[in-house]
Amino acid sequence: MPAYFGYLIEVSICLLVFYSFYQLVLRQRTFFGLNRLYLVFGLLLSFLIPVLKISIFQGPSGGMLTQLLHPMVFEPETDFFQPQNSNAHATQLNFPILLAVVYFAGIIILFSKLLFSILRIVRIRKQAETYRMGRIIVVKTEATVPFSFFNLIFLPKTESNPLIIEHEMAHIKQFHWFDLTITEMAALLLWFNPFVVLYKNSLKLQHEYLADSSVIKNSHEMENYLGCLLNRIQAVSYGGLISHFYCKTFKKRIVMITKNKTSVSYLGMYLLALPLVAFLLFAFTTHKSNVVTSTTNQTLVDNGDDIPSIYPVDFKKVTSISGYGERINPLYKNKEFHYAVDLALPEGESVMATAKGVVLEVSFDDRQGNYVVIKHSEEYTTVYTKLKSAQIKVGDVVDKGQQIGFVGSTGISTGPHLHYVVQKNGAKVNPQDYFPK
Numbered sequence: 001m002p003a004y005f006g007y008l009i010e011v012s013i014c015l016l017v018f019y020s021f022y023q024l025v026l027r028q029r030t031f032f033g034l035n036r037l038y039l040v041f042g043l044l045l046s047f048l049i050p051v052l053k054i055s056i057f058q059g060p061s062g063g064m065l066t067q068l069l070h071p072m073v074f075e076p077e078t079d080f081f082q083p084q085n086s087n088a089h090a091t092q093l094n095f096p097i098l099l100a101v102v103y104f105a106g107i108i109i110l111f112s113k114l115l116f117s118i119l120r121i122v123r124i125r126k127q128a129e130t131y132r133m134g135r136i137i138v139v140k141t142e143a144t145v146p147f148s149f150f151n152l153i154f155l156p157k158t159e160s161n162p163l164i165i166e167h168e169m170a171h172i173k174q175f176h177w178f179d180l181t182i183t184e185m186a187a188l189l190l191w192f193n194p195f196v197v198l199y200k201n202s203l204k205l206q207h208e209y210l211a212d213s214s215v216i217k218n219s220h221e222m223e224n225y226l227g228c229l230l231n232r233i234q235a236v237s238y239g240g241l242i243s244h245f246y247c248k249t250f251k252k253r254i255v256m257i258t259k260n261k262t263s264v265s266y267l268g269m270y271l272l273a274l275p276l277v278a279f280l281l282f283a284f285t286t287h288k289s290n291v292v293t294s295t296t297n298q299t300l301v302d303n304g305d306d307i308p309s310i311y312p313v314d315f316k317k318v319t320s321i322s323g324y325g326e327r328i329n330p331l332y333k334n335k336e337f338h339y340a341v342d343l344a345l346p347e348g349e350s351v352m353a354t355a356k357g358v359v360l361e362v363s364f365d366d367r368q369g370n371y372v373v374i375k376h377s378e379e380y381t382t383v384y385t386k387l388k389s390a391q392i393k394v395g396d397v398v399d400k401g402q403q404i405g406f407v408g409s410t411g412i413s414t415g416p417h418l419h420y421v422v423q424k425n426g427a428k429v430n431p432q433d434y435f436p437k
Contacts, residue, residue, distance in 0.1 A: 005099065010050035012193045014280050015186075018042030019199050021276055025269055027202070029262045032209040034270055039203045040179055043186055045277060050284045106191045114184060121149055128154075136172055138165070150177045163215055163225050170214035176207045209256050216257065229254055305400050306376040308354035308434040312384060312420050313343055313407065315435075320344035320417075324430040339428035340383075340421045347416035349407040351384055353398045354422075354434065362390050368419065369410025374398060383421035386413050 022042070026035050129140045139154045146155045148168040155165065171177075183200040190196040216222050229250050322342035326335050357376035364370050371385035372392065388408025392398060409416045422431040 005103075007050055008190065010284055011046050012190055012195070014046035014049050014284075015043065015190070015193065015199060016195050017276065017280060018046060019195055019202070021273065022202060025272065029266060029269075030209075030256065030259060031262060031267070031270075032206050032213060032256075034267075036179070036203065036206045036210065038270065038273060039199065039206065040182070042273075043182060043199065043203075045280075047186070049277070049280045052281060052284075103192070107188055110188050110191050114188070121152075121154075124154070125152060133165075133169070136169060148172055148177075161228060163219060163221065163228050166215050166218065167211045170211035171207060174207075174210060174214070176210075179203055179207065205252065208253055212253055212257055222257065226254060226257065305356040307380060308376065308382055308422050308431070309436070310352070310354050310401060311343075311435055312352055312354050312382075313345055313349055313418055315343075317345045317349055318343050324432060340419050341431040342417050342419050344415060344417040345407055347388060347407055347409060350403045351387060351405045351407055351418055353400060353402050353404050354382055355380065356400050357382070357398060359392050359394050359396045359398060359404075362392065362394055365411060367412045369413065370405070370408065372404055374404070379425055381423040383419075383423070385419040385421075386410055386417055388416075 018039075019042070022035070022039060026038060029035065124141055124143075125139055130137050132138070133153075135151060137152050139152055140157045141154050142157065143154060144156055146153070146159055146164055146168055148154070148171045151172055153165065153168040153172070155168075180203075183203055187196050187200055212225070215225055219225070320342075321344070322338065324341055325338060327338045328335060353374055355374075355376040357374040357380075359372065360375050360381070361371075361373040363373075365385075368385040370387040370390060371383060372387065372390050373381065373383050375381045384405065386408055387405040387410065390405040392404050398404060407416055407418055420431050422429050422434055
């Protein structure tokens with residue numbers, strides 16, 4: 001499964017955690033500005049936390065949720081003892097590709113819908129009468145509901161209530177369009193997550209509370225403003241399904257306008273968001289041991305020693321081989337291609353470089369365990385995973401047959417073995433083609 005699906009799942013979990021805290025603790029409080037900031041930063045942090053690597057939150061085995069959700073960095077692990085499918089022409093449903101097609105189709109459909117709605121607003125703007133109120137443009141339309149769009153206020157031609165105009169101006173002056181822009185982008189990327197819609201609606205409701213408060217504070221006409229809202233409820237109450245949605249929103253706004261202000265002592269509850277963020281950082285931070293990309297400029301001489309041509313372990317001690325080709329995944333029970341050779345042998349046995357090269361990476365991955373990447377030439381690279389430990393470091397030049405580590409069972413593994421990959425010109429090829437004949 002592509003890595004971005006695992007990332008989007010982690011983002012969705014973060015979003016759900018932030019939304020749940022808002023619903024349980026903050027939703028009924030009259031600190032509308034703080035609620036807005038919480039929801040905006042919660043949305044941004046949901047996308048940021050899964051990719052943050054902060055050392056104080058790293059453990060020897062990685063983030064606890066990352067272990068469950070982290071996508072495969074290389075290819076899915078397969079059981080050695082699954083028989084190889086020799087039918088290379090067998091057809092199968094490629095679930096990851098199908099999932100990607102559905103996901104991006106959803107993004108395209110929603111983006112098209114959003115684009116058409118923006119174009120419709122632009123068309124209305126061009127065809128309507130307009131006038132300026134400072135930097136704000138008022139557009140008189142045939143619509144029945146007033147709304148704002150960036151620095152534009154769209155008003156029905158029959159609407160002249162200054163309280164409504166001031167309400168829409170508050171949206172613009174408080175830059176609510178910025179929040180709506182990022183929530184729309186999040187809704188596109190997470191269209192499969194129903195909570196993103198609830199999250200967006202909650203943020204919009206805080207915008208309405210803020211605009212209502214601004215009108216009442218500046219005009220001191222609470223009764224007239226409440227009457228305006230009540231008239232609006234009556235105006236939309238006969239509009240079928242849509243009218244019920246707006247009616248519910250107006251009722252919430254009236255309740256919040258007339259509600260006693262939340263005590264200042266309750267502000268301390270917002271500090272609980274800090275351990276919430278710390279928990280998510282700890283949950284998703286993946287531990288990496290010595291993750292370094294080699295910056296060495298050493299050049300290897302092409303004398304034949306840089307082509308993988310020996311066994312990476314003592315082949316006499318190998319007890320089982322899982323070869324390159326199609327397998328039955330023991331977890332998902334579906335066919336998939338295995339781009340490596342798994343060599344099962346006792347833990348602690350030596351692992352050797354199969355050609356001369358430069359060590360590019362010595363690292364740890366939650367699924368692949370300890371692994372080593374060696375670049376042999378512009379053409380060949382080899383990868384050795386599941387190691388118990390490594391004996392070399394990034395930047396080392398190793399010779400063919402030199403010991404680089406020990407067989408282990410780290411990461412997700414069915415037993416001690418070496419997971420061995422050969423790449424030629426960036427493509428994974430059959431390692432058995434490079435074993436001694």
